[in-house]
Amino acid sequence: DRYRDIEQAISAALEIVTIRRFASIPRPLIKDPANPVSQRGALARRRENQEIVAKYGFAADLVETATVLYAERHGGRLPNAEAFRAAIAPFCPTKIAMCENNCRYRSADGSCNNRNHPEWGTTFSPQARFLPPDYGDQLYIGITPRFKSVTGHRLPSPREISNSVHDAGMTAPRDHIYNINLIHFGLVVFLDVISTPLLQDGDENIVCCIGDEPVKRPACFPFFTLPGEFSHTCRSFVRSEMAPSQGCIPGPRNQMNQKTSYLDLSLIYGNSIEGEQRFRQFGSGHPDSFDAILNIFHVIFLRENDKILRDLKHLGWNGDSLYREARKILSAIYQHIVYTEYVPAVIGQEAMLRYGLKSTRYGHNTMYNPTRDATTSNVFATAAFRFAHSNFDTLENDVIEGFSPETFQNYSNLVTNSPSSYTLFTRFQSKTDRFMTDFGRNKVWESEPRNSVDTMSFDIQRGRDHGLPSYNRWREYCGLRPILHFGKGIMGFADHTIGAIKALSSVYRHPNDIDLMSGAMAERHVSGGIVGPTFACLLGEQFALFKTGDRFFYENDFYPTGFTKGQLREIKKQSLSSVMCRHVNVPAVPQNAFISPKAGVPLIPCMTFPKLDLREWDLHGTY
């Protein structure tokens, strides 16, 4: 009987979701210059594979809608998971992973990394949850984003919070240690592990404001700004696409990730078999276009890949394994940079120790634990790893001498021919603090006067869209004291300056309302790091999973997937500086590529950095 009710709910939901996603209902004209999110925004977040995203998104929508229909008829009770799974099976896409036994290499889409859970960390999976979501609907399913204050009012508009807590004015403070290499290497890591597609109408972008008027539909979550701030007070905001759980079990909405979660340079090599093939044939011609410097990093990795290919060929490698071994080597160098240079700069040595993140100087260091799931978490993508939004001031195009739209097309020129590649090392990035630059809050993706995106508002609104629990819940999760009142001291704010406390209390009604992004960005830094204790914890936990949950992590001592002792020794000699020296036109650089020479560190001639010596990969073993 209950099974019949579930079947009925599913067939009713099927009709609703089909119409919502596929029917050509009359829609307002898609062109909306007031809201560039419908244009460039969608470009930067474009779907990796339209059909596959649509397929999984449809299934997740179906599960959610059927669950809600069922619950409405049964006094708010959710359907029985086993019965539901059986009834939804015909509509539930399964990832049939055919795992090769004893394969030496990663798969293109991340499948089979974990032998017991071959789907963990794969493309188009749901993002992981460190804490259950806190949505605004009565069932906590996710139909409605988090929108309500614990006092019963609505939460403040994200723009109001952005204005009160995160406005740096025209000049944000600059860092006095880290250069713009840090933010751009971070961008590489970000684009490797996460990309959340937005909901769409077929292949068209959804518009959530017509002039100053919000559009009412489930995909929309627009917010409002003061008259005069932007061209219109209504700011279009499209909710994220969702992904079904394994087996389509009913439960709260989870957002999709269209990248492989593993640190496998999928942004360079592709996130699918087709992507990997395209790369081998044509090279990676279309990097995610964030800004010129990201493209410089892209070119550096491409050139290093070419160099490795050449050297391996000399040593007798060929065919499929030639390409796969090159990827394996470059990914290992990259992981080494992430764990010995990038993460320590962000969270500091103490947190590196606490979360077991340190690589050893020499030799293997097997930390793999097959019960750990490396899937990128929602809170990492939606809040913690956005800390770097405090670090840019312009798109940096203007600081690269010789930049023009043409060189942007032909971006490899930027690397060799620009005399100011050296700027990457010298120019301090904007300081990591609660402040975003005027550019970040008022100019991003501006294509017509004042139609831009406020990055901070979007970060806050995205957190609510994804049902991220509030700042206090994350503090508890991290073993920190929740904040009980808007004062200083033991039950109040312990990790904030008076200025930050004042700003937060001027806009939030209750400490339990504070959005994670806002509260955590306003914390004082942990010692030796550039983020506060809450983000140090969330970043630390995620990078621990990227390491302990990756069977192909470069330090693992496994046959046949690992490196030999001699090979690992060569990989561990490398650093971002040694790699950049090979491919960027600079004579001398700091030991640590993220620290500006203006901070007083010495410059070291490129000649003295270790070459990448691949003789340990000699197939004939004759040397």
Ligand code: HEM
């Ligand atoms: C270079 C200048 C950058 C600009 C203009 C920028 C701007 C943006 C914008 C507008 C979004 C979309 C917000 C939303 O709709 O939710 C976004 C997402 C994001 N940004 Fe940035 N960002 C920049 C650099 C970075 C860096 C350096 C990092 C990390 C180190 C980073 C981490 C993220 C993450 C994790 C997301 C979420 C991506 C997803 O889930 O698909 N961003 N950024």
Ligand SMILES: [Ca+2]
């Ligand atoms: Ca990846």
